[in-house]
Amino acid sequence: MNNIGYKEAAAFLMERNGFVVFTHGNPDGDTIGSAAALVRCLRSMGKDAVAVCPDDIPRKLCPLDKDGIFLHSIPDEIGTLVAVDVASSAMLGGFEQYFADKEFDLAIDHHRVNTLPCKKRLLKDNYIANGEIIYELMTELGVKADLAMAEALYTAICSDSGGFKYCNTRPETYEYAADFLRAGIDFAEINRRLFDQKTQTQIALEKEAYNSLHLYHGGKLAVVAIDREKAERIGATDSDFEVVNQIPRQILGVEVSAVIREREDCVKASLRSNEYFDVSELAKSYGGGGHVHAAGFKFNGNVYEVEEALVKKLDGVL
Ligand SMILES: [Mn+2]
Incomplete structure (x- = not known):
């Protein structure tokens, strides 16, 4: 492992070419947004660059999928391999084997x-x-964000x-957003697309999530478990579940929430915490990972077994 800073990363990008930038799966x-902005930045420097995403790009992000930035398979010729926002091989989804x-x-x-x-590795874990x-x-690199980079x-x-x-939002975070507004982005439209708009399937999934919600440990743990039969009845796909992750953590008194769903190959648990509990450690104990307040892991078994395991594991800890 070789952790580097901005100067070295910039020098590295300047000397290399043939960039293929990978996103994480799901x-x-x-x-x-990171991949689209980096590819545009490299192209503005006269470099060849494309991005590759292991899965379909969700509807709300499709406006960033333009100008041939995203390929949906791995190109034969690769000069420089870059990953953005990918913490582990497991996050490469279908490309893990490759x-x-x-x-x-x-x-x-x-x-x-x-x-x-x-x-x-250029890592800023805070x-x-x-x-x-x-x-x-x-x-x-001295590259100023144009409209498309600012959108991304x-x-x-x-x-x-x-x-x-969320916490970890810094004063700089707002300053950067101000820069993007000055570049002329339609932020209201982006916000609506990211946070407000839902498909009918997602609304049906939300209803199912409220029905499947259970509270444990004096209301400090909230779990939503949705098995494949329920998801199939609704017609929900993996990316639809994003709207559900927020539901259990919103309940007053809840510290840790889990949304557990069945995928084709495994069961996936998305963990969230509100204040003091480190869910990345909890995810790690199941072979997963993530951030202090948002993490996840995969499990072999059914959704109800994961629910039971989490309830046991957090007994007396919250
Ligand atoms: Mn991220």
Whole structure:
């Protein structure tokens, strides 16, 4: 592992070419926005650059998928391999096998622990969004954000900060947002798309989540478990679940929340905490990872077994 700072990262990008920038699987606004902004920045420097996303880009992020930035398969010719917002090989989703014997040239990340095999790592583990690192790197490179870069970076930072409301949002976070507003982005439209708009399927899934909600440990733990049969009845796909992750943590008195869903290959638990509990440690104990207040893990078993395991594990701890 070779942790580097902005100067070295900028020098590295300047000397290399043929960039392929990978996002994490089950992509969110931070990884997609970071990749789009970095590819645009590199192209503005006269470099060849594309981004690759292991999964379909969610509807609300599709406006960033333009100008041939995103490929949906891995190109044959790769000059420089970069990862943005990818903390571990497991986060590469369907591409995990492809990378089994490979190393990234550069990983840019803000997760608490980054275990992705790489030669160089630019890590700011106290930043609310990876997009902030991309913007600071662009500043080091002397690249000013144009409208499209500003849209991508605003999407990245706004997504991971929950609309500038989670802790770890810094004064700089707001200053960067101000820069993007000055670049002329339609922030109201982006906010609406990121946070307000929901599909009918997502609303049906929310109803199911309220029905499936259970409270434990004096109301400090809230769990929503949705098995495959329920998800299929609604027609919900993996990316629809994002709207559900927020539901259990909103309840007054809840410290830790979990949304557990069944995927094709495994069960996935998304953990959130509100104040004092470190869910990244909890996720780690199941082989997962993430941030202090948002983390996740995969599990072999059914959703109700995960619910039971979490209830047991947090007994007397909250
Ligand atoms: Mn992120």
